[in-house]
Amino acid sequence: xSAINQKAAAVRLMIFDVDGILxxxxxxxxxxxxxIKTFNVLDGQGIRLLQDAGIMTAIISARQSPxxxxxxxxxxxxxxxxxxxxxxxxxxxxxxxxxxxxAECGFIGDDVIDLPVLRQVGFAASVPNGHxxxxxxxxxxxxxxxxxxxxxxxxxxxxxxQGHYDAMLARFLG
Numbered sequence: 001x002s003a004i005n006q007k008a009a010a011v012r013l014m015i016f017d018v019d020g021i022l023x024x025x026x027x028x029x030x031x032x033x034x035x036i037k038t039f040n041v042l043d044g045q046g047i048r049l050l051q052d053a054g055i056m057t058a059i060i061s062a063r064q065s066p067x068x069x070x071x072x073x074x075x076x077x078x079x080x081x082x083x084x085x086x087x088x089x090x091x092x093x094x095x096x097x098x099x100x101x102x103a104e105c106g107f108i109g110d111d112v113i114d115l116p117v118l119r120q121v122g123f124a125a126s127v128p129n130g131h132x133x134x135x136x137x138x139x140x141x142x143x144x145x146x147x148x149x150x151x152x153x154x155x156x157x158x159x160x161x162q163g164h165y166d167a168m169l170a171r172f173l174g
Contacts, residue, residue, distance in 0.1 A: 004157075005161040009158075010103055014047075014108075018065070042152040047151065057079070065082065088120070091121075104122060123158075125139065125141070126141050127145055128143065
């Protein structure tokens with residue numbers, strides 16, 4: 001088993017950044033100043049499959065958005081930390097709340113604000129359109145862009161590393 005697969009096999013909690021990861025990083029503003037975000041359905045299905053396999057999911061995001069709360073609710077993500085610029089503190093609180101170690105966690109982020117968490121988790125991932133300083137310090141860089149299937153790619157990697165992928169796929173093949 002490769003080092004990446006070993007790290008992914010240990011993940012009990014997968015944490016996602018939002019802008020640049022669950023979205024492509026673009027911020028669209030409506031006429032009344034409301035932020036509009038676009039999410040990828042493949043990413044959402046990947047998150048649900050992780051949950052079906054018993055892997056907890058969480059969001060830690062520096063930006064505060066009601067749209068993120070709606071998307072997280074739709075996906076059954078109950079651990080949501082928004083408006084958090086000190087992501088390491090939010091991560092520490094999650095560890096305490098869920099009684100986990102950093103080695104049991106994965107995180108996917110794309111910018112330098114994510115580095116304090118990425119440097120602690122057992123499995124760190126980023127996207128090809130992430131900041132170079134981040135890409136150079138993670139275990140895995142997806143081939144898909146942020147907001148364009150990168151989260152699904154990471155979810156599939158974890159499911160495969162943990163031996164859940166084939167059983168999950170069989171559910172859909174009849």
